[in-house]
Amino acid sequence: MDRLKRLGVIVLFAVSLFLLSFNSPVFANTASIYLNGAQLSAANLSQVEIVNSKVMVPIRVVEELGYVVNWNKTDQTVKIQNNSKTVAMAINKSSAYVDDRVVSLTSPPLLKGGTSFVPLRFIGEEFGLEVNWDNGTKSVYLSSEALESTPDSLDTTSANKGLIENIQFADNRLMINMDQSVQPEIFTMSGPERIVLDLPGAALADAFTLQNMAGAGSYQINIEEEQSFVSKIRYSLFKSDPSTIRVVLDLNSKASYQLSNAAGNSEGIVLDLFDPTSPTAPVTSPDTIPDISTPPTTTTTVPVTGNRLVVIDAGHGAHDNGTTGVSGRVEKDFNLTMALKVEALLGQEPLIDVVLTRHDDTYVTRPDRAKLANDLNADAFISIHANSVLNIPTASGTETYYYSEASKPLADVMHKHLIQATRLKDRKVKYNNYEVLRRSNMPATLLEVGFLSNAEEEALLFTEDFQNRVAQGIVDAIKEYFGIN
Numbered sequence: 001m002d003r004l005k006r007l008g009v010i011v012l013f014a015v016s017l018f019l020l021s022f023n024s025p026v027f028a029n030t031a032s033i034y035l036n037g038a039q040l041s042a043a044n045l046s047q048v049e050i051v052n053s054k055v056m057v058p059i060r061v062v063e064e065l066g067y068v069v070n071w072n073k074t075d076q077t078v079k080i081q082n083n084s085k086t087v088a089m090a091i092n093k094s095s096a097y098v099d100d101r102v103v104s105l106t107s108p109p110l111l112k113g114g115t116s117f118v119p120l121r122f123i124g125e126e127f128g129l130e131v132n133w134d135n136g137t138k139s140v141y142l143s144s145e146a147l148e149s150t151p152d153s154l155d156t157t158s159a160n161k162g163l164i165e166n167i168q169f170a171d172n173r174l175m176i177n178m179d180q181s182v183q184p185e186i187f188t189m190s191g192p193e194r195i196v197l198d199l200p201g202a203a204l205a206d207a208f209t210l211q212n213m214a215g216a217g218s219y220q221i222n223i224e225e226e227q228s229f230v231s232k233i234r235y236s237l238f239k240s241d242p243s244t245i246r247v248v249l250d251l252n253s254k255a256s257y258q259l260s261n262a263a264g265n266s267e268g269i270v271l272d273l274f275d276p277t278s279p280t281a282p283v284t285s286p287d288t289i290p291d292i293s294t295p296p297t298t299t300t301t302v303p304v305t306g307n308r309l310v311v312i313d314a315g316h317g318a319h320d321n322g323t324t325g326v327s328g329r330v331e332k333d334f335n336l337t338m339a340l341k342v343e344a345l346l347g348q349e350p351l352i353d354v355v356l357t358r359h360d361d362t363y364v365t366r367p368d369r370a371k372l373a374n375d376l377n378a379d380a381f382i383s384i385h386a387n388s389v390l391n392i393p394t395a396s397g398t399e400t401y402y403y404s405e406a407s408k409p410l411a412d413v414m415h416k417h418l419i420q421a422t423r424l425k426d427r428k429v430k431y432n433n434y435e436v437l438r439r440s441n442m443p444a445t446l447l448e449v450g451f452l453s454n455a456e457e458e459a460l461l462f463t464e465d466f467q468n469r470v471a472q473g474i475v476d477a478i479k480e481y482f483g484i485n
Helices: 001-024 059-064 121-125 329-346 366-375 405-422 455-461 464-483
Strands: 026-035 045-049 054-058 069-074 077-081 085-091 095-098 102-105 110-114 115-119 130-134 139-143 161-169 173-178 186-190 194-200 202-204 213-215 220-221 230-240 243-251 256-262 265-274 310-315 352-356 380-388 399-403 426-431 445-452
Touching: 045 110, 045 115, 054 059, 054 121, 059 069, 059 077, 059 115, 077 115, 102 110, 115 121, 121 130, 161 230, 173 243, 173 426, 194 265, 202 243, 256 405, 265 426, 310 366, 310 464, 329 352, 329 380, 329 464, 352 464, 380 464, 399 405, 405 426, 405 445, 405 464, 445 455, 455 464
Parallel strands: 026 139, 161 202, 310 352, 310 380, 380 445, 399 426
Antiparallel strands: 026 045, 045 054, 054 115, 069 077, 077 085, 085 095, 095 102, 110 115, 130 139, 161 173, 173 265, 186 194, 194 243, 213 220, 220 230, 230 243, 256 265, 399 445
Protein backbone atom coordinates (compact mmCIF):
# COMPACT_ATOMS: atom_id res chain seq x y z
CA MET A 1 0.00 0.00 0.00
CA ASP A 2 2.85 2.41 0.92
CA ARG A 3 4.47 1.62 -2.38
CA LEU A 4 1.26 2.52 -4.24
CA LYS A 5 0.96 5.77 -2.27
CA ARG A 6 4.54 6.73 -3.16
CA LEU A 7 3.85 5.93 -6.80
CA GLY A 8 0.69 8.06 -6.72
CA VAL A 9 2.59 11.00 -5.23
CA ILE A 10 5.29 10.71 -7.91
CA VAL A 11 2.69 10.63 -10.70
CA LEU A 12 0.82 13.59 -9.21
CA PHE A 13 4.08 15.55 -8.95
CA ALA A 14 5.00 14.77 -12.54
CA VAL A 15 1.56 15.81 -13.79
CA SER A 16 1.81 19.05 -11.81
CA LEU A 17 5.19 19.83 -13.36
CA PHE A 18 3.76 19.17 -16.83
CA LEU A 19 0.77 21.43 -16.25
CA LEU A 20 2.96 24.19 -14.85
CA SER A 21 5.27 24.03 -17.86
CA PHE A 22 2.33 23.97 -20.27
CA ASN A 23 0.76 27.07 -18.75
CA SER A 24 4.00 29.01 -18.64
CA PRO A 25 4.23 31.92 -21.12
CA VAL A 26 7.79 30.87 -22.04
CA PHE A 27 8.51 27.65 -23.95
CA ALA A 28 11.86 26.26 -25.04
CA ASN A 29 11.91 25.02 -28.62
CA THR A 30 14.20 24.09 -31.44
CA ALA A 31 13.76 25.79 -34.76
CA SER A 32 15.31 26.14 -38.19
CA ILE A 33 15.77 29.67 -39.51
CA TYR A 34 16.07 30.52 -43.18
CA LEU A 35 17.20 33.74 -44.85
CA ASN A 36 16.13 34.03 -48.51
CA GLY A 37 15.76 30.25 -48.63
CA ALA A 38 19.18 29.43 -47.13
CA GLN A 39 19.33 27.92 -43.66
CA LEU A 40 21.37 29.83 -41.11
CA SER A 41 24.03 27.63 -39.54
CA ALA A 42 23.85 29.26 -36.13
CA ALA A 43 20.11 28.78 -36.14
CA ASN A 44 20.09 25.16 -37.25
CA LEU A 45 18.15 23.42 -34.46
CA SER A 46 19.16 26.29 -32.21
CA GLN A 47 17.42 26.99 -28.96
CA VAL A 48 14.65 29.58 -29.29
CA GLU A 49 12.11 30.86 -26.82
CA ILE A 50 8.42 31.52 -27.45
CA VAL A 51 7.27 34.40 -25.25
CA ASN A 52 3.74 35.76 -25.57
CA SER A 53 3.54 34.02 -28.95
CA LYS A 54 6.71 35.85 -30.08
CA VAL A 55 9.79 34.00 -31.36
CA MET A 56 12.92 34.97 -29.39
CA VAL A 57 16.34 34.05 -30.84
CA PRO A 58 19.92 34.19 -29.54
CA ILE A 59 21.81 37.30 -30.59
CA ARG A 60 24.24 35.11 -32.57
CA VAL A 61 21.38 34.53 -35.02
CA VAL A 62 21.10 38.29 -35.54
CA GLU A 63 24.84 38.44 -36.24
CA GLU A 64 24.47 35.83 -38.97
CA LEU A 65 21.82 38.00 -40.61
CA GLY A 66 24.65 40.43 -41.35
CA TYR A 67 24.08 43.05 -38.68
CA VAL A 68 26.67 44.42 -36.25
CA VAL A 69 25.76 43.27 -32.72
CA ASN A 70 27.30 44.75 -29.56
CA TRP A 71 26.46 43.05 -26.25
CA ASN A 72 27.27 44.93 -23.03
CA LYS A 73 27.41 42.29 -20.30
CA THR A 74 27.62 44.84 -17.50
CA ASP A 75 24.58 46.89 -18.52
CA GLN A 76 22.85 43.89 -20.11
CA THR A 77 22.13 45.90 -23.23
CA VAL A 78 22.38 44.94 -26.87
CA LYS A 79 22.90 47.29 -29.82
CA ILE A 80 22.16 46.11 -33.37
CA GLN A 81 23.24 48.19 -36.35
CA ASN A 82 23.38 48.30 -40.13
CA ASN A 83 24.37 51.15 -42.43
CA SER A 84 21.17 53.11 -41.87
CA LYS A 85 19.63 52.14 -38.53
CA THR A 86 20.50 51.38 -34.90
CA VAL A 87 18.29 49.38 -32.54
CA ALA A 88 19.13 49.39 -28.81
CA MET A 89 17.46 47.15 -26.24
CA ALA A 90 17.99 46.05 -22.64
CA ILE A 91 17.22 42.77 -20.92
CA ASN A 92 13.68 42.70 -19.47
CA LYS A 93 12.99 46.27 -20.62
CA SER A 94 9.71 46.71 -22.52
CA SER A 95 10.93 49.60 -24.65
CA ALA A 96 13.63 49.88 -27.31
CA TYR A 97 15.35 52.73 -29.11
CA VAL A 98 15.22 52.74 -32.90
CA ASP A 99 17.59 55.57 -33.77
CA ASP A 100 15.94 58.42 -31.86
CA ARG A 101 12.50 56.78 -31.54
CA VAL A 102 11.23 54.96 -28.46
CA VAL A 103 9.33 51.79 -29.37
CA SER A 104 7.28 49.53 -27.09
CA LEU A 105 8.05 45.80 -27.02
CA THR A 106 5.41 43.17 -26.23
CA SER A 107 8.24 40.68 -25.58
CA PRO A 108 11.42 42.32 -24.25
CA PRO A 109 14.86 40.71 -24.55
CA LEU A 110 15.62 38.03 -21.99
CA LEU A 111 18.69 36.32 -20.55
CA LYS A 112 18.58 32.57 -20.05
CA GLY A 113 21.44 30.17 -19.37
CA GLY A 114 23.98 32.83 -20.22
CA THR A 115 22.40 33.44 -23.66
CA SER A 116 20.71 36.69 -24.64
CA PHE A 117 17.49 36.36 -26.63
CA VAL A 118 15.87 39.11 -28.71
CA PRO A 119 12.47 39.29 -30.50
CA LEU A 120 13.11 38.08 -34.04
CA ARG A 121 10.06 39.62 -35.73
CA PHE A 122 10.71 43.05 -34.23
CA ILE A 123 14.38 43.01 -35.27
CA GLY A 124 13.64 41.62 -38.73
CA GLU A 125 10.85 44.05 -39.60
CA GLU A 126 12.74 47.08 -38.23
CA PHE A 127 15.55 46.21 -40.65
CA GLY A 128 13.20 45.60 -43.57
CA LEU A 129 12.94 41.80 -43.49
CA GLU A 130 9.81 39.78 -44.17
CA VAL A 131 9.32 37.42 -41.19
CA ASN A 132 7.12 34.31 -41.30
CA TRP A 133 6.77 31.52 -38.73
CA ASP A 134 5.74 28.02 -39.83
CA ASN A 135 4.38 26.41 -36.68
CA GLY A 136 4.07 23.02 -38.37
CA THR A 137 7.77 22.69 -39.14
CA LYS A 138 8.96 25.05 -36.38
CA SER A 139 10.74 27.15 -38.97
CA VAL A 140 11.28 30.89 -39.35
CA TYR A 141 11.49 32.25 -42.89
CA LEU A 142 13.18 35.60 -43.43
CA SER A 143 13.30 37.45 -46.73
CA SER A 144 15.44 40.44 -47.60
CA GLU A 145 14.39 40.78 -51.26
CA ALA A 146 15.91 44.13 -52.33
CA LEU A 147 15.71 46.18 -55.47
CA GLU A 148 18.32 45.17 -58.02
CA SER A 149 18.42 48.63 -59.53
CA THR A 150 16.92 52.08 -59.36
CA PRO A 151 16.09 54.07 -62.51
CA ASP A 152 18.95 56.44 -63.34
CA SER A 153 16.56 59.36 -63.61
CA LEU A 154 15.08 58.84 -60.15
CA ASP A 155 15.82 61.71 -57.77
CA THR A 156 15.48 60.40 -54.24
CA THR A 157 16.23 63.56 -52.31
CA SER A 158 13.61 64.36 -49.70
CA ALA A 159 12.25 67.22 -51.76
CA ASN A 160 11.53 64.95 -54.72
CA LYS A 161 10.05 61.84 -53.15
CA GLY A 162 6.73 60.67 -54.51
CA LEU A 163 4.33 61.05 -51.59
CA ILE A 164 1.78 58.29 -51.03
CA GLU A 165 -1.46 59.99 -50.09
CA ASN A 166 -3.78 57.01 -49.87
CA ILE A 167 -3.89 53.22 -50.20
CA GLN A 168 -7.21 51.50 -50.76
CA PHE A 169 -8.41 48.02 -51.63
CA ALA A 170 -11.84 47.04 -52.98
CA ASP A 171 -13.17 44.45 -55.41
CA ASN A 172 -9.73 42.78 -55.62
CA ARG A 173 -8.13 46.03 -56.75
CA LEU A 174 -5.32 47.81 -54.90
CA MET A 175 -5.15 51.56 -55.51
CA ILE A 176 -2.25 53.78 -54.46
CA ASN A 177 -2.61 57.55 -54.84
CA MET A 178 0.61 59.54 -55.18
CA ASP A 179 1.54 63.12 -55.94
CA GLN A 180 4.13 62.10 -58.56
CA SER A 181 5.01 58.98 -60.49
CA VAL A 182 7.47 56.28 -59.44
CA GLN A 183 8.44 53.05 -61.18
CA PRO A 184 7.30 50.11 -59.02
CA GLU A 185 8.97 46.74 -58.60
CA ILE A 186 6.74 43.73 -58.02
CA PHE A 187 7.35 40.09 -57.12
CA THR A 188 5.56 37.20 -55.43
CA MET A 189 6.48 35.12 -52.40
CA SER A 190 5.13 31.82 -51.10
CA GLY A 191 4.83 30.14 -47.73
CA PRO A 192 2.47 31.98 -47.23
CA GLU A 193 1.34 33.46 -50.55
CA ARG A 194 2.12 37.17 -50.91
CA ILE A 195 2.45 39.84 -53.57
CA VAL A 196 5.10 42.45 -52.78
CA LEU A 197 5.16 45.90 -54.36
CA ASP A 198 8.22 48.09 -53.80
CA LEU A 199 8.01 51.82 -54.57
CA PRO A 200 11.52 53.32 -54.83
CA GLY A 201 11.70 57.08 -54.45
CA ALA A 202 8.46 57.06 -52.42
CA ALA A 203 7.50 58.18 -48.93
CA LEU A 204 4.28 58.41 -46.93
CA ALA A 205 2.57 61.79 -46.91
CA ASP A 206 2.36 63.30 -43.42
CA ALA A 207 -1.42 63.04 -43.27
CA PHE A 208 -1.36 59.41 -44.38
CA THR A 209 1.05 58.38 -41.61
CA LEU A 210 -1.77 58.99 -39.13
CA GLN A 211 -3.88 56.19 -40.64
CA ASN A 212 -3.77 52.38 -40.31
CA MET A 213 -0.96 52.35 -37.75
CA ALA A 214 -0.08 48.82 -36.59
CA GLY A 215 3.14 49.56 -34.70
CA ALA A 216 6.27 51.62 -34.81
CA GLY A 217 6.74 52.58 -38.43
CA SER A 218 4.41 49.87 -39.70
CA TYR A 219 0.87 50.05 -41.06
CA GLN A 220 -1.83 47.49 -41.78
CA ILE A 221 -5.20 47.41 -43.55
CA ASN A 222 -7.39 44.41 -42.75
CA ILE A 223 -9.57 43.25 -45.65
CA GLU A 224 -12.97 41.84 -44.71
CA GLU A 225 -14.57 41.60 -48.14
CA GLU A 226 -16.05 38.27 -49.16
CA GLN A 227 -14.36 36.53 -52.11
CA SER A 228 -11.27 38.70 -51.69
CA PHE A 229 -7.88 37.28 -52.60
CA VAL A 230 -6.34 39.47 -49.88
CA SER A 231 -6.59 39.06 -46.11
CA LYS A 232 -4.57 42.14 -45.17
CA ILE A 233 -2.23 44.76 -46.60
CA ARG A 234 0.94 45.81 -44.79
CA TYR A 235 3.20 48.71 -45.71
CA SER A 236 6.20 50.49 -44.24
CA LEU A 237 9.50 52.14 -45.11
CA PHE A 238 11.57 49.24 -46.48
CA LYS A 239 14.83 51.09 -47.05
CA SER A 240 16.01 54.66 -46.69
CA ASP A 241 18.47 55.01 -49.58
CA PRO A 242 16.67 55.34 -51.87
CA SER A 243 13.55 55.87 -49.80
CA THR A 244 11.45 52.82 -50.65
CA ILE A 245 7.97 52.00 -49.41
CA ARG A 246 7.14 48.30 -49.45
CA VAL A 247 3.50 47.22 -49.76
CA VAL A 248 2.75 43.57 -48.99
CA LEU A 249 -0.54 41.89 -49.88
CA ASP A 250 -1.12 38.81 -47.72
CA LEU A 251 -3.20 36.48 -49.88
CA ASN A 252 -5.95 34.06 -48.92
CA SER A 253 -5.08 32.10 -52.05
CA LYS A 254 -2.74 32.39 -55.01
CA ALA A 255 -3.72 35.14 -57.46
CA SER A 256 -2.61 36.50 -60.81
CA TYR A 257 -2.11 40.24 -61.06
CA GLN A 258 -1.89 43.11 -63.49
CA LEU A 259 -0.10 46.35 -62.67
CA SER A 260 -1.14 49.59 -64.38
CA ASN A 261 -1.74 53.30 -63.97
CA ALA A 262 -4.85 54.62 -62.39
CA ALA A 263 -6.99 55.54 -65.35
CA GLY A 264 -5.39 58.49 -67.08
CA ASN A 265 -3.17 59.32 -64.13
CA SER A 266 0.56 58.64 -64.24
CA GLU A 267 0.81 59.23 -60.48
CA GLY A 268 -1.74 56.57 -59.53
CA ILE A 269 -0.88 52.87 -59.27
CA VAL A 270 -3.44 50.11 -59.68
CA LEU A 271 -2.89 46.42 -59.00
CA ASP A 272 -5.76 44.17 -60.13
CA LEU A 273 -5.95 40.60 -58.84
CA PHE A 274 -7.44 37.68 -60.77
CA ASP A 275 -8.19 34.00 -60.34
CA PRO A 276 -5.14 32.32 -61.90
CA THR A 277 -7.31 29.44 -63.16
CA SER A 278 -9.57 31.78 -65.13
CA PRO A 279 -9.00 31.69 -68.91
CA THR A 280 -9.18 35.50 -68.94
CA ALA A 281 -6.59 36.00 -66.20
CA PRO A 282 -3.56 38.00 -67.40
CA VAL A 283 -0.18 36.33 -67.62
CA THR A 284 2.01 37.89 -64.96
CA SER A 285 5.69 37.62 -64.31
CA PRO A 286 7.77 39.26 -61.58
CA ASP A 287 10.40 39.94 -64.24
CA THR A 288 8.06 41.94 -66.48
CA ILE A 289 6.99 45.26 -65.00
CA PRO A 290 4.77 47.35 -67.26
CA ASP A 291 5.84 50.92 -67.88
CA ILE A 292 3.18 53.06 -66.22
CA SER A 293 4.85 56.41 -66.69
CA THR A 294 2.76 57.67 -69.62
CA PRO A 295 -1.00 58.19 -69.13
CA PRO A 296 -3.41 57.61 -72.01
CA THR A 297 -4.50 60.56 -74.11
CA THR A 298 -7.98 61.83 -73.26
CA THR A 299 -10.29 64.43 -74.71
CA THR A 300 -11.42 67.40 -72.61
CA THR A 301 -14.92 68.11 -73.92
CA VAL A 302 -18.00 66.18 -75.01
CA PRO A 303 -19.88 67.40 -78.10
CA VAL A 304 -23.31 68.75 -77.17
CA THR A 305 -26.30 66.94 -78.70
CA GLY A 306 -29.36 68.29 -76.91
CA ASN A 307 -29.98 68.94 -73.20
CA ARG A 308 -27.49 67.50 -70.74
CA LEU A 309 -28.60 66.10 -67.39
CA VAL A 310 -26.28 66.69 -64.43
CA VAL A 311 -26.76 65.18 -60.96
CA ILE A 312 -25.31 67.31 -58.15
CA ASP A 313 -24.63 65.39 -54.93
CA ALA A 314 -24.41 67.22 -51.60
CA GLY A 315 -22.31 64.81 -49.56
CA HIS A 316 -23.47 63.45 -46.19
CA GLY A 317 -26.68 64.71 -44.51
CA ALA A 318 -28.94 64.19 -41.46
CA HIS A 319 -27.16 61.97 -38.90
CA ASP A 320 -24.04 61.93 -41.10
CA ASN A 321 -22.38 65.31 -40.49
CA GLY A 322 -19.30 64.52 -42.52
CA THR A 323 -16.30 66.23 -40.98
CA THR A 324 -16.54 68.94 -38.34
CA GLY A 325 -14.61 72.20 -38.58
CA VAL A 326 -12.42 73.70 -35.88
CA SER A 327 -15.24 76.05 -34.85
CA GLY A 328 -17.88 73.30 -34.85
CA ARG A 329 -19.44 73.95 -38.26
CA VAL A 330 -20.26 70.73 -40.10
CA GLU A 331 -19.48 69.62 -43.62
CA LYS A 332 -23.02 68.52 -44.54
CA ASP A 333 -24.23 72.14 -44.28
CA PHE A 334 -21.50 73.45 -46.57
CA ASN A 335 -22.14 70.69 -49.11
CA LEU A 336 -25.88 71.38 -49.24
CA THR A 337 -25.42 75.16 -49.53
CA MET A 338 -23.06 74.68 -52.46
CA ALA A 339 -25.35 72.17 -54.20
CA LEU A 340 -28.33 74.56 -53.95
CA LYS A 341 -26.26 77.44 -55.35
CA VAL A 342 -25.09 75.29 -58.29
CA GLU A 343 -28.67 74.17 -58.91
CA ALA A 344 -29.85 77.80 -59.03
CA LEU A 345 -27.17 78.76 -61.54
CA LEU A 346 -27.75 75.71 -63.75
CA GLY A 347 -31.45 76.57 -63.75
CA GLN A 348 -30.51 79.54 -65.92
CA GLU A 349 -28.85 77.31 -68.53
CA PRO A 350 -31.40 76.23 -71.17
CA LEU A 351 -29.23 73.32 -72.41
CA ILE A 352 -28.59 71.79 -68.98
CA ASP A 353 -31.03 70.01 -66.68
CA VAL A 354 -30.08 69.46 -63.04
CA VAL A 355 -31.18 67.04 -60.30
CA LEU A 356 -29.96 67.09 -56.68
CA THR A 357 -29.52 63.95 -54.56
CA ARG A 358 -30.91 65.92 -51.60
CA HIS A 359 -32.51 69.33 -51.15
CA ASP A 360 -32.51 69.42 -47.35
CA ASP A 361 -30.94 67.85 -44.29
CA THR A 362 -31.79 64.27 -45.18
CA TYR A 363 -29.56 61.24 -45.61
CA VAL A 364 -29.18 59.31 -48.85
CA THR A 365 -26.98 56.22 -48.89
CA ARG A 366 -23.97 56.25 -51.18
CA PRO A 367 -25.32 53.45 -53.38
CA ASP A 368 -28.63 55.31 -53.72
CA ARG A 369 -26.90 58.51 -54.77
CA ALA A 370 -25.22 56.70 -57.66
CA LYS A 371 -28.39 54.73 -58.42
CA LEU A 372 -30.36 57.96 -58.82
CA ALA A 373 -27.90 59.19 -61.44
CA ASN A 374 -27.84 55.80 -63.17
CA ASP A 375 -31.63 55.50 -63.24
CA LEU A 376 -31.90 58.99 -64.74
CA ASN A 377 -29.23 58.12 -67.32
CA ALA A 378 -27.44 61.30 -66.30
CA ASP A 379 -24.61 62.72 -68.36
CA ALA A 380 -22.48 63.72 -65.36
CA PHE A 381 -22.37 63.19 -61.59
CA ILE A 382 -20.68 65.75 -59.32
CA SER A 383 -20.32 65.18 -55.57
CA ILE A 384 -19.47 68.20 -53.40
CA HIS A 385 -17.49 67.85 -50.15
CA ALA A 386 -15.18 69.65 -47.75
CA ASN A 387 -11.94 68.12 -46.51
CA SER A 388 -10.35 67.55 -43.11
CA VAL A 389 -7.18 66.25 -41.48
CA LEU A 390 -7.78 66.92 -37.80
CA ASN A 391 -4.24 66.09 -36.68
CA ILE A 392 -2.66 68.43 -39.23
CA PRO A 393 -4.43 71.81 -38.85
CA THR A 394 -2.21 73.39 -41.51
CA ALA A 395 -3.40 71.03 -44.27
CA SER A 396 -5.00 73.14 -46.98
CA GLY A 397 -6.11 73.31 -50.58
CA THR A 398 -8.49 71.98 -53.21
CA GLU A 399 -8.44 68.54 -54.79
CA THR A 400 -10.64 66.69 -57.28
CA TYR A 401 -11.18 62.93 -57.54
CA TYR A 402 -12.26 60.52 -60.27
CA TYR A 403 -12.48 56.73 -60.60
CA SER A 404 -12.91 55.65 -64.23
CA GLU A 405 -10.89 56.69 -67.26
CA ALA A 406 -14.09 58.11 -68.75
CA SER A 407 -14.33 60.46 -65.75
CA LYS A 408 -10.83 61.90 -65.98
CA PRO A 409 -11.66 64.63 -68.56
CA LEU A 410 -14.57 65.83 -66.40
CA ALA A 411 -12.34 65.91 -63.31
CA ASP A 412 -9.62 67.83 -65.17
CA VAL A 413 -11.97 70.54 -66.41
CA MET A 414 -13.74 70.74 -63.06
CA HIS A 415 -10.48 71.09 -61.16
CA LYS A 416 -9.20 73.82 -63.47
CA HIS A 417 -12.23 76.02 -62.76
CA LEU A 418 -12.35 75.03 -59.10
CA ILE A 419 -8.77 76.15 -58.46
CA GLN A 420 -9.47 79.46 -60.20
CA ALA A 421 -12.53 79.93 -57.99
CA THR A 422 -11.16 78.86 -54.60
CA ARG A 423 -7.71 80.47 -55.06
CA LEU A 424 -6.41 77.85 -52.61
CA LYS A 425 -3.45 75.49 -52.82
CA ASP A 426 -3.67 73.17 -55.83
CA ARG A 427 -3.74 69.59 -54.48
CA LYS A 428 -4.24 68.22 -58.01
CA VAL A 429 -6.60 65.77 -59.69
CA LYS A 430 -6.39 62.32 -58.11
CA TYR A 431 -7.66 58.80 -58.62
CA ASN A 432 -9.74 57.27 -55.82
CA ASN A 433 -12.12 54.41 -55.25
CA TYR A 434 -14.95 56.39 -53.66
CA GLU A 435 -18.14 54.37 -53.75
CA VAL A 436 -20.30 57.08 -55.35
CA LEU A 437 -17.76 57.35 -58.18
CA ARG A 438 -17.25 53.62 -58.59
CA ARG A 439 -21.00 52.91 -58.78
CA SER A 440 -21.80 55.72 -61.22
CA ASN A 441 -22.19 54.64 -64.84
CA MET A 442 -21.50 58.11 -66.27
CA PRO A 443 -18.52 60.47 -65.92
CA ALA A 444 -18.34 61.31 -62.21
CA THR A 445 -16.13 63.44 -60.02
CA LEU A 446 -15.87 64.27 -56.31
CA LEU A 447 -14.78 67.74 -55.21
CA GLU A 448 -12.92 68.44 -51.96
CA VAL A 449 -13.27 72.22 -51.99
CA GLY A 450 -11.17 73.09 -48.94
CA PHE A 451 -10.24 72.05 -45.39
CA LEU A 452 -12.61 72.58 -42.47
CA SER A 453 -9.78 71.42 -40.18
CA ASN A 454 -7.84 74.54 -41.21
CA ALA A 455 -9.24 77.51 -39.25
CA GLU A 456 -8.53 80.01 -42.02
CA GLU A 457 -10.07 77.87 -44.75
CA GLU A 458 -13.07 76.94 -42.62
CA ALA A 459 -13.91 80.60 -42.17
CA LEU A 460 -13.45 81.20 -45.90
CA LEU A 461 -15.63 78.24 -46.96
CA PHE A 462 -18.64 79.67 -45.14
CA THR A 463 -18.46 83.16 -46.68
CA GLU A 464 -21.02 84.15 -49.30
CA ASP A 465 -18.45 85.50 -51.76
CA PHE A 466 -16.36 82.32 -51.69
CA GLN A 467 -19.40 80.07 -52.11
CA ASN A 468 -20.69 82.11 -55.03
CA ARG A 469 -17.31 81.95 -56.78
CA VAL A 470 -17.08 78.19 -56.33
CA ALA A 471 -20.65 77.60 -57.50
CA GLN A 472 -20.00 79.66 -60.63
CA GLY A 473 -16.73 77.79 -61.18
CA ILE A 474 -18.55 74.44 -61.05
CA VAL A 475 -21.13 75.67 -63.55
CA ASP A 476 -18.45 77.06 -65.87
CA ALA A 477 -16.66 73.70 -65.76
CA ILE A 478 -19.83 71.82 -66.63
CA LYS A 479 -20.47 74.10 -69.60
CA GLU A 480 -16.91 73.76 -70.86
CA TYR A 481 -17.03 69.97 -70.50
CA PHE A 482 -20.21 69.77 -72.58
CA GLY A 483 -18.98 72.39 -75.06
CA ILE A 484 -21.73 74.85 -74.19
CA ASN A 485 -20.93 78.54 -74.76
